[in-house]
């Protein structure tokens with residue numbers, strides 16, 4: 448990444464470092480290097496810097512850990528970690544805006560759809576005793592959205608996705624934010 452980027456994206460931790468993803472004996476931590484390469488190549492090609500958020504799940508539980516739903520992570524301790532990460536993220540967005548002489552544009556925050564914490568538009572939940580993909584943000588993104596709204600920050604948030612059918616759509620949405628200004 449360029450040292451003097453005028454534009455940055457803020458990303459969920461595991462977009463840069465998959466080792467924090469849930470893994471347990473015999474499973475987990477699936478790596479999709481194609482997806483990661485697509486995102487990172489786009490950012491590098493356009494000279495967009497990358498800022499990494501903390502991973503709330505790894506911070507509190509480390510690994511091994513098994514996947515949980517939003518309900519499974521929803522405790523006061525977990526919300527506190529989300530609140531700290533969201534607060535630091537907003538501090539950074541504001542600091543970038545104030546960077547002289549013209550500010551550094553935070554183009555987007557990139558979450559990870561399908562995560563109970565970093566999901567933006569798709570989050571695993573238990574509703575009526577049944578596991579469902581809910582069309583809502585995960586705990587970290589929900590906290591971040593609330594804090595950004597409180598502070599009047601309007602940075603777009605995109606849930607990148609490993610799922611076929613969503614993956615291209617989200618990459619296209621990211622490109623649409625990044626490439627017009629690069630041309």
Ligand code: SF4
Nearest residue numbers: 460461468502562565
């Ligand atoms: S909590 Fe977020 S950063 Fe951590 S592994 Fe899950 S999606 Fe990645």
